[in-house]
Amino acid sequence: MRTTRAVEGWTLVPLERFIMESGARLALLMTPAGQVLAQHGFTRAVDVMSAAALGAAIVSSTGEIAKMMDEPEFRALNHQGVEHGIFLAGFETLRGRLLALVVYGTDSSMGLVELFFQTLKAELVAACPVEERREPVLAADFEHELNASLGSLFGR
Amino acid sequence: MVDEYQRLWETVTRDPGHLAFLPLGEHLRRRGELESAARVAVGGLEQHPELADGHDLYARILTDMGDFEAADEEWRVALEVDPHHPGANKGLGFLRFRGGDLDEALEHLENALAAAPTDQAVVRALHAVRDAVNDAQLEQSTDPISGASAQDLVFTGLAGSDEGMLLVDQRGRILGGRLRVPPTGDVSEPVAAYLAGATQEAERTSRMLELGEWQWIVGEGPSGNIYVTPPTDETLLVILRDRGVPGGRLAMLAERAGAAARQWLMRQSL
Amino acid sequence: MTTRFRLALDSITRVRGVHGALLVAGDDGLIIAEALMEKVNGKAVAALAASLAKRLRRSMEACKAGAPHFMHLQAQDGTLVVVPAPDGVLVVTVGDARMNVGLVRLEMLRAAEALA
Numbered sequence: 001m002r003t004t005r006a007v008e009g010w011t012l013v014p015l016e017r018f019i020m021e022s023g024a025r026l027a028l029l030m031t032p033a034g035q036v037l038a039q040h041g042f043t044r045a046v047d048v049m050s051a052a053a054l055g056a057a058i059v060s061s062t063g064e065i066a067k068m069m070d071e072p073e074f075r076a077l078n079h080q081g082v083e084h085g086i087f088l089a090g091f092e093t094l095r096g097r098l099l100a101l102v103v104y105g106t107d108s109s110m111g112l113v114e115l116f117f118q119t120l121k122a123e124l125v126a127a128c129p130v131e132e133r134r135e136p137v138l139a140a141d142f143e144h145e146l147n148a149s150l151g152s153l154f155g156r
Numbered sequence: 157m158v159d160e161y162q163r164l165w166e167t168v169t170r171d172p173g174h175l176a177f178l179p180l181g182e183h184l185r186r187r188g189e190l191e192s193a194a195r196v197a198v199g200g201l202e203q204h205p206e207l208a209d210g211h212d213l214y215a216r217i218l219t220d221m222g223d224f225e226a227a228d229e230e231w232r233v234a235l236e237v238d239p240h241h242p243g244a245n246k247g248l249g250f251l252r253f254r255g256g257d258l259d260e261a262l263e264h265l266e267n268a269l270a271a272a273p274t275d276q277a278v279v280r281a282l283h284a285v286r287d288a289v290n291d292a293q294l295e296q297s298t299d300p301i302s303g304a305s306a307q308d309l310v311f312t313g314l315a316g317s318d319e320g321m322l323l324v325d326q327r328g329r330i331l332g333g334r335l336r337v338p339p340t341g342d343v344s345e346p347v348a349a350y351l352a353g354a355t356q357e358a359e360r361t362s363r364m365l366e367l368g369e370w371q372w373i374v375g376e377g378p379s380g381n382i383y384v385t386p387p388t389d390e391t392l393l394v395i396l397r398d399r400g401v402p403g404g405r406l407a408m409l410a411e412r413a414g415a416a417a418r419q420w421l422m423r424q425s426l
Numbered sequence: 427m428t429t430r431f432r433l434a435l436d437s438i439t440r441v442r443g444v445h446g447a448l449l450v451a452g453d454d455g456l457i458i459a460e461a462l463m464e465k466v467n468g469k470a471v472a473a474l475a476a477s478l479a480k481r482l483r484r485s486m487e488a489c490k491a492g493a494p495h496f497m498h499l500q501a502q503d504g505t506l507v508v509v510p511a512p513d514g515v516l517v518v519t520v521g522d523a524r525m526n527v528g529l530v531r532l533e534m535l536r537a538a539e540a541l542a
Contacts, residue, residue: 003208003238021360023273043209045175080454107273109480111455111473337490346488354481358499361474365467365520367504374498375482380491396489 006038014123022116023108028101055101091121093128173203181213193217208234212243242272258289310420322394328352387414431459434537443525452514475518479508511538
């Protein structure tokens with residue numbers, strides 16, 4: 001499946017546009033806690049969850065390194081492989097900090113992903129609604145919420 | 157792999173609507189256990205009737221079972237849910253090709269390629285269908301008097317018209333002309349396919365860098381020069397010449413070929 | 427920017443009508459060195475020129491013309507020229523529609539040679 005799905009509707013159009021322009025193969029929009037807002041290209045829920053958890057962990061650990069170096073933050077992280085590259089970056093919105101994890105192939109490039117990520121960021125910041133106050137998620141509700149999110153991400 | 161398969165079985169047995177039914181059904185299909193695969197797919201679809209991937213899976217199982225009519229129906233449902241679904245477009249492309257409807261087969265495969273540009277199976281299928289389309293067109297359009305095909309008539313009278321000029325549409329489909337390179341022979345198909353991507357890139361580059369509408373691209377290589385220009389909004393003209401042909405002459409040739417192409421296109425629309 | 431890179435780019439930007447010249451990592455589409463007018467978005471030029479060059483190279487290889495040593499996109503209000511240099515580097519020039527492409531080409535080929 002190479003479609004774009006979103007739990008939060010306002011993320012869908014900017015992410016679709018980003019995918020079309022950058023030629024990225026996989027993308028995740030998530031919170032620093034690893035909660036996924038939208039995804040493109042993943043076929044299995046387990047892959048989304050793993051990628052989100054790993055992406056959030058990478059940002060968290062590089063954030064700690066930045067603190068040790070008295071850097072305010074690292075803006076983006078790029079890993080270039082032979083066939084694929086990974087781009088991971090964070091940005092601020094009205095709903096707090098969001099992270100984007102992007103995987104691209106040789107038909108795209110780091111430059112294209114970075115270029116169109118700037119547009120994605122601006123469009124998401126503009127589209128982001130003000131956060132509603134949320135009740136804390138109870139353990140009993142957690143699985144239900146998780147399943148509902150996965151359902152949205154895979155077209156239920 | 158056995159553990160993974162076992163885990164999928166357990167998950168789906170516990171909850172038939174779990175999305176693990178997709179990899180499990182595919183695994184069973186590949187193993188040839190079609191009845192079991194169909195049961196898993198139907199069980200999953202009962203819980204996820206709007207899941208395009210589920211309909212795609214079931215259609216592939218039905219195709220393996222030889223029930224092409226039911227598979228056709230499933231893929232059409234998948235496309236209703238997700239019009240860009242590459243699997244459903246690929247599947248319908250295959251069924252249309254099998255049924256002899258080459259135009260529709262091309263349409264579906266091109267949609268599949270747009271959604272999954274690196275899928276080599278789609279690229280190979282597209283080549284096969286395009287070859288079949290070209291053969292069919294050649295058969296239909298052979299002029300009984302001169303023996304010339306429609307492909308040869310676009311640039312008649314221009315130097316190198318039968319080997320170094322090509323007219324394609326925006327999606328990389330050949331409209332007329334031909335590119336022949338010794339000793340390889342006819343390279344029109346791959347050039348048309350790749351140029352569609354290059355010209356989309358030219359259009360985007362011009363737009364984003366605020367250069368205005370793009371007019372032409374020239375590439376100079378060690379064994380030849382290529383000149384690409386859009387004679388109309390919906391077509392591309394490609395001129396391929398030996399590297400000794402100067403750029404200015406290439407531009408003049410392109411101007412004349414562009415005029416010929418526009419006239420030919422007008423005649424086709426009458 | 428090293429002196430070698432600056433000299434290579436300066437000789438290009440001296441040509442009338444040129445808005446900027448860059449050295450770009452071809453595979454990544456990222457800037458290695460740049461000499462640009464203020465209004466030019468270097469990151470966009472680098473990413474888009476590298477992508478265009480990659481796609482045009484595939485087309486030219488498909489028609490057996492070989493990997494291109496010169497690429498020129500002409501648009502109504504501007505011009506983009508790309509010359510591959512050694513080690514996957516691209517020399518990229520952007521300018522107005524009436525830029526002297528002959529002279530720019532000469533300087534870009536020299537710059538590419540100087541980078542060898």
